[in-house]
Amino acid sequence: MATRLVIEGGRRLGGEVRVSAAKNAALPALCAALLTSEPVVLENVPDLADVATTRALLEGLGAEISGESGSETRVQVARLASHEAPYELVSTMRASVLVLGPLLARAGVARVALPGGCAIGVRPIDQHLKGFQKLGADIAIKNGYVEARASRLKGARITTDLVTVTGTENLMMAAALAEGTTVLENAAREPEVSDLARLLTGMGARIEGAGTERIEIEGVTEIGGARHRIIPDRIEAGTLLVPGAITGGDVTIIGAAPRHLTATLAKLEECGAQITVDGDRVRCQGRERPQAADIITSPFPGFPTDMQAQFMALLGAADGLSKITETIFENRFMHAAELNRMGARIETEGSTAVVRGVPSYQGAQVMATDLRASASLVLAGLAANGTTEISRVYHLDRGYERLEWKLRALGANIDRAA
Numbered sequence: 001m002a003t004r005l006v007i008e009g010g011r012r013l014g015g016e017v018r019v020s021a022a023k024n025a026a027l028p029a030l031c032a033a034l035l036t037s038e039p040v041v042l043e044n045v046p047d048l049a050d051v052a053t054t055r056a057l058l059e060g061l062g063a064e065i066s067g068e069s070g071s072e073t074r075v076q077v078a079r080l081a082s083h084e085a086p087y088e089l090v091s092t093m094r095a096s097v098l099v100l101g102p103l104l105a106r107a108g109v110a111r112v113a114l115p116g117g118c119a120i121g122v123r124p125i126d127q128h129l130k131g132f133q134k135l136g137a138d139i140a141i142k143n144g145y146v147e148a149r150a151s152r153l154k155g156a157r158i159t160t161d162l163v164t165v166t167g168t169e170n171l172m173m174a175a176a177l178a179e180g181t182t183v184l185e186n187a188a189r190e191p192e193v194s195d196l197a198r199l200l201t202g203m204g205a206r207i208e209g210a211g212t213e214r215i216e217i218e219g220v221t222e223i224g225g226a227r228h229r230i231i232p233d234r235i236e237a238g239t240l241l242v243p244g245a246i247t248g249g250d251v252t253i254i255g256a257a258p259r260h261l262t263a264t265l266a267k268l269e270e271c272g273a274q275i276t277v278d279g280d281r282v283r284c285q286g287r288e289r290p291q292a293a294d295i296i297t298s299p300f301p302g303f304p305t306d307m308q309a310q311f312m313a314l315l316g317a318a319d320g321l322s323k324i325t326e327t328i329f330e331n332r333f334m335h336a337a338e339l340n341r342m343g344a345r346i347e348t349e350g351s352t353a354v355v356r357g358v359p360s361y362q363g364a365q366v367m368a369t370d371l372r373a374s375a376s377l378v379l380a381g382l383a384a385n386g387t388t389e390i391s392r393v394y395h396l397d398r399g400y401e402r403l404e405w406k407l408r409a410l411g412a413n414i415d416r417a418a
């Protein structure tokens with residue numbers, strides 16, 4: 001099995017590529033089907049490893065799923081066959097915790113393995129659990145599993161201590177079938193949250209304020225099926241634009257949602273790229289050499305933490321000194337050491353990285369440690385002199401649909417190897 005990517009760098013990249021549907025919108029949308037016995041049809045589910053894991057998780061709970069990944073997918077949970085999300089699946093994908101809210105709301109009982117830590121941080125789910133307790137659920141942690149019970153959830157006012165994306169999504173799905181009204185304060189405003197609210201509303205839920213920090217959900221006794229088109233992937237979109245800036249090329253992405261990309265596009269311009277937006281098309285024309293810029297990650301609409309690694313690769317080749325401050329995850333600089341193996345000059349301390357740009361990267365053997373770190377190594381490899389070999393690319397397949405095909409369409413010399 002091909003486990004490595006091999007890139008011959010140093011080419012100016014250019015051309016057009018289409019953006020796929022968003023991983024972080026597809027996963028909660030699939031889980032939302034647990035809330036009803038009616039079919040939910042998702043028109044454009046991306047072909048990703050995390051989608052395959054979610055399908056397996058839902059099938060274990062009794063879902064019937066038809067349609068290939070990467071196309072229209074029909075999910076129906078006419079009857080729940082189980083209310084357990086096993087450790088084997090949850091340990092491979094933390095987003096599995098998104099079945100907890102729907103199971104609790106529909107079945108009144110859920111047993112979900114507690115996700116452990118991951119490469120980028122400890123990532124507890126205490127805010128999810130506190131929220132479910134506010135909705136009247138009994139929550140216990142037993143043998144590594146969350147055991148949740150509630151005869152019927154009751155609406156409540158929930159203010160999370162911090163902004164959590166899947167926390168907001170989990171509580172929104174649970175509140176959709178609760179008795180009475182729930183108000184989520186300090187809610188996440190990410191476009192993926194709004195997209196889930198759009199699907200739930202299509203299923204018959206009553207939700208106001210998604211996309212703002214205050215979401216109001218008036219519970220109903222039952223919701224039905226729906227047909228839904230998932231939003232484009234703003235992180236994949238940003239990742240596909242960086243080759244234009246890092247190789248001095250000219251890349252256009254198609255099928256994007258530019259309003260979801262404002263912070264990323266503004267930062268590309270700060271790095272000297274020329275950005276042109278025309279409907280669902282975004283063009284990025286790079287300069288001879290990127291310019292330095294400072295970055296502070298924050299929840300939407302701020303600069304996305306999921307673009308931090310890709311921009312570290314860009315700034316590593318920039319003219320000047322940049323400072324990156326990661327405020328969301330406590331351990332999201334694993335890619336820095338690998339980029340330094342390619343000749344970068346990056347020092348990290350706590351949540352800050354200081355990047356002294358170098359004229360060019362050198363090809364080297366490097367290792368991917370997580371999804372976005374692997375993307376940053378690919379981007380550096382595209383700009384590097386010589387050959388870059390990236391191992392553990394399974395990380396990439398979790399969140400990028402056929403990335404090397406798309407980069408080849410831009411003129412990259414990139415291939416998989418055993």
Ligand code: EPZ
Pocket residue numbers: 024027094095121122123124125126127128129162163164165166167192305306328329330371372399
């Ligand atoms: C979502 O993760 C995304 N995943 C992540 O994308 C993304 O990085 C993250 O939001 C932030 O934008 C999906 O949507 C499937 P959080 P999530 O809860 O919801 C802390 C990618 O690369 N926290 O918003 O798990 C947490 O530890 C992935 O596609 C608690 O302390 O992130 C983190 O420091 C990686 N307690 C911060 O809050 C909680 O109960 C934000 O996490 C929940 C979160």
